[in-house]
Amino acid sequence: MIRAGMLKLGAGILGELLAADPGFRGTRLDCGNGHQAEFVSYRDKTFDTVLGPVTLRRAWYHCAACGHGLAPRDAELGVAGVSLSPGLTAMNDKAAAAGPFAGAAAMLQDLAGVHLSVKRVERAAEASGAAHAAQVRERAALVAGRKLVPLPPSPLPDMLYMLTDGTGVPMTARETAGRDGKGEDGRARTREVKLAVFFTQDELDDDGCPARDRASSTCIASFETASVFADLIKAEGIRRGADHVRQLTFIGDGAAWIWNLAAATFPEATQIVDLYHAREHLHSLARSLEFMLGDRYQEWLAARAEDLDYGDIDGIEAAVREFPLEGLKKEETGRELGYFLNNAPRMRYRWFRSRGLFVGSGVVEAGCKTIVGQRLKQAGMHWTTSGADSIIALRCREASATWEAICNTPRTQTRTA
């Protein structure tokens, strides 16, 4: 009761404060499209705030040329065209990014005493996410075009990692219409979102293993093609100091698009195939030879795993070539072996480890699970691309928030002359 009373009191105070400026900015003002809009009257606008609904009486102008009205006071307060205050929008973003929209509405009601319908929670969160995604793309275009030049991170980290992976998001039937997929009827049920995680590393832990710098991760995601995604990666890499660090490393699961992306964005980066994916492929390779190996299967696999740990792909190849294979088996084994031959320079694990480098992409796989899976792949969920893109953008922003808070202050960026 006391809290409800305090909120009501707060909303009253806020209303009084807002009323102090009725928003009159002269009888005429620029409409935003180069015309003069004329003052018409004072009109009420009600919007929701963290203290509850507040009604604002402010000057309202009309542009005859455009045929639309505007209130300069709304723009100043950040409520032009929307019905949630910036404070409540931030609160709603957090709740809707964390869980399903209905749960977010209930949480706002229970924890903050703010009542919003489920539909409003969804609309507001998607609008915020879309705005954030657009802002990231705009910044990426400026950075990639060298029109916005981020200063080097300070202190400068020693190594920067870029990890990329893709994961499917369940889509509504309309979104996937006409796309081929893995479903039983051949129809796609998901669309792939590409995710990249950036983090830095300065030292090894007490056991001599690479240790990720605390609060150094930032994430970007996109449903767009690999070439559009490449521009985002390029910009984020530059922003994270790729031009300045001593060691730049790109880790992926071995998919061809990832290496094309790496070559197109940062050809100077060291490329590493995630060791755990390589081990899975080693199991497939061994299975394709199981009929020849018989009782020696486990022993053979263990020896090849050791070869792999050393980065001795020649050793793996020689061990496979000992078997005279023909026909389908030859093809199958050749395909499995090809994964290793094509990626051999990216599998020099012993060397990479001796340089203190990470050799696993666990961070980005965890990112796919936490940023995408836990929010977007719950039972019964089906998304539109724009809805999923917006919510993923909000979750990427949350995941990057600590680094952004430290580094993305105005003084760390400068515009070129």
Ligand SMILES: [Zn+2]
């Ligand atoms: Zn106008």
